[in-house]
Amino acid sequence: MYDVFLVDDEIVLREGIRSNIHWDETPFNLVGEAPDGEMALSMIKELKPDILITDIRMPFLDGLELARIIRKEQPWVKIIILSGHDEFRYAREAISIGVEEYLLKPFSSAELLEILHKVAASIEEEKEQIVSLENLRNQVLSSKEIFRDRWLRELAAGLVSPAGAIEEARDLGIELISGAYAVAIVKVKAPEGRKKELPSARLFLKSHLSKRADVIFFSERPGRHVLIVKESKEESVEETAYSLAQGLKSEVTKQTGCPVSIGIGRAVKRIGEIPLSYEEADRVSRFMGERGQQLILGAGDMDSSSGEISLLPPESCRIAGRLKYAAAGEIDVIMEEYLSLFGDSESYSPFFSNYLLGDIIIASTAIIGELGGDVHEVIPSFLLREKLNNMISSRESFILHVRDLIEKVLAFRDSQGKGKHYEMIRKANEYIDSHFADPDICLHSVAEHVNASPNHFSTVYSQETGRSFIEYLTSVRIGKAKYLLRNTELRSSDIAYEAGFNDPHYFSFIFKKNVGLSPRDFRSEKIVHSLK
Numbered sequence: 001m002y003d004v005f006l007v008d009d010e011i012v013l014r015e016g017i018r019s020n021i022h023w024d025e026t027p028f029n030l031v032g033e034a035p036d037g038e039m040a041l042s043m044i045k046e047l048k049p050d051i052l053i054t055d056i057r058m059p060f061l062d063g064l065e066l067a068r069i070i071r072k073e074q075p076w077v078k079i080i081i082l083s084g085h086d087e088f089r090y091a092r093e094a095i096s097i098g099v100e101e102y103l104l105k106p107f108s109s110a111e112l113l114e115i116l117h118k119v120a121a122s123i124e125e126e127k128e129q130i131v132s133l134e135n136l137r138n139q140v141l142s143s144k145e146i147f148r149d150r151w152l153r154e155l156a157a158g159l160v161s162p163a164g165a166i167e168e169a170r171d172l173g174i175e176l177i178s179g180a181y182a183v184a185i186v187k188v189k190a191p192e193g194r195k196k197e198l199p200s201a202r203l204f205l206k207s208h209l210s211k212r213a214d215v216i217f218f219s220e221r222p223g224r225h226v227l228i229v230k231e232s233k234e235e236s237v238e239e240t241a242y243s244l245a246q247g248l249k250s251e252v253t254k255q256t257g258c259p260v261s262i263g264i265g266r267a268v269k270r271i272g273e274i275p276l277s278y279e280e281a282d283r284v285s286r287f288m289g290e291r292g293q294q295l296i297l298g299a300g301d302m303d304s305s306s307g308e309i310s311l312l313p314p315e316s317c318r319i320a321g322r323l324k325y326a327a328a329g330e331i332d333v334i335m336e337e338y339l340s341l342f343g344d345s346e347s348y349s350p351f352f353s354n355y356l357l358g359d360i361i362i363a364s365t366a367i368i369g370e371l372g373g374d375v376h377e378v379i380p381s382f383l384l385r386e387k388l389n390n391m392i393s394s395r396e397s398f399i400l401h402v403r404d405l406i407e408k409v410l411a412f413r414d415s416q417g418k419g420k421h422y423e424m425i426r427k428a429n430e431y432i433d434s435h436f437a438d439p440d441i442c443l444h445s446v447a448e449h450v451n452a453s454p455n456h457f458s459t460v461y462s463q464e465t466g467r468s469f470i471e472y473l474t475s476v477r478i479g480k481a482k483y484l485l486r487n488t489e490l491r492s493s494d495i496a497y498e499a500g501f502n503d504p505h506y507f508s509f510i511f512k513k514n515v516g517l518s519p520r521d522f523r524s525e526k527i528v529h530s531l532k
Contacts, residue, residue: 037061042443158275178230234267242455
């Protein structure tokens with residue numbers, strides 16, 4: 001499947017593309033849309049599509065400027081430009097940026113699909129070329145490249161004198177001078193029987209990073225690669241490193257099917273300090289390797305007191321993420337969410353509640369264990385099978401004991417300190433919960449609120465909570481829409497605006513995609529509580 005993102009300020013055009021193409025019958029998945037380039041930018045960073053379809057003239061940030069940014073940050077994304085006849089003069093500029101296709105308005109669904117299939121074919125062709133080029137490289141590998149990589153390995157290890165490093169680097173075609181540096185180590189793990197994917201991953205990294213003046217790339221061995229990221233300032237080098245890591249991890253995994261982990265060292269100012277950043281990146285990388293984690297982690301994301309990284313096991317991320325960052329005042333909201341799964345107040349299933357209680361206990365165990373606690377001391381009664389049966393004997397008993405469990409877990413959490421990123425996640429969720437109805441809320445505005453760079457915040461948020469910023473924002477908006485559909489007589493179009501969607505048709509599309517029913521069917525069925 002190829003993920004497609006659409007950007008156009010014409011609601012009618014977006015609705016036509018969304019509705020007139022039967023996406024589920026094609027190899028394409030419409031993952032999102034936006035009315036202008038500015039709003040699209042943060043969503044594209046989160047969703048990482050394969051193909052971008054964008055209008056050429058839009059308010060705030062036009063299609064050409066959006067294309068320039070995406071070509072720099074995610075050069076593997078294929079771009080299709082939409083344009084009116086009177087805008088054809090922009091075609092030359094679009095071609096210079098490197099867009100794949102240029103489609104004149106008006107166009108039919110069949111024409112757009114034809115273009116999409118053509119772009120998909122080019123994606124597959126590039127994959128084949130990567131394999132072919134790597135095979136060729138293995139046959140004819142220049143001695144200069146071998147010497148270059150060896151010199152860079154020595155630089156990272158601290159074996160090169162800073163005094164002569166600049167001249168030696170220039171002799172090898174490397175521009176080393178910069179205001180700040182950060183080292184990232186990319187580890188690609190080939191699944192059993194798929195070692196041949198490692199050369200493909202290396203060539204993909206090399207082919208895309210060689211075009212960037214702000215990155216020095218070299219390989220240490222198959223499956224382990226090093227990036228020296230350069231920027232003018234320390235704060236900007238961290239942002240660039242996280243942005244780069246997000247795109248590379250997503251695309252290498254998508255291209256090769258291999259899990260990827262990326263460890264990032266702290267920003268440093270001097271060439272002689274590059275080995276320090278490398279050492280930290282290596283420490284983070286080895287830490288993840290010992291635990292079988294495929295993540296993006298920086299040295300600053302590690303708890304300095306314990307050397308541990310605050311992460312939850314993936315099978316309980318969704319629930320544990322909510323409990324881990326919940327305030328005491330949110331217990332009623334969490335309880336309401338669980339109770340809504342039973343439907344109306346007359347509906348209760350001990351069998352179903354047994355699974356729910358087990359889910360909450362697993363999540364609670366993960367949080368307690370992560371904070372260094374003993375689950376047998378914090379929630380002992382919830383580990384005894386004979387007592388669990390009494391806890392789910394009735395709806396009232398279930399409510400009483402689940403509330404008690406959540407209170408105990410939150411009290412223990414607060415007594416132990418809340419972890420490195422607790423405040424960031426809590427403030428972000430609080431901001432989203434309060435501003436979800438604002439159609440202009442985006443990754444950048446939330447990151448600014450929590451005083452973090454957008455890419456660092458995006459990485460930390462998704463890895464700590466188990467879902468991306470966009471997924472959480474969408475879930476809050478859909479939750480609000482469900483409530484209004486059940487409890488008010490507002491029209492679906494009005495509910496869309498109340499929930500933060502600026503296009504009622506797009507709201508219906510997203511609602512059905514997430515819930516499985518259209519807003520109208522959700523309201524009329526009267527059985528939707530069990531589907532929430």
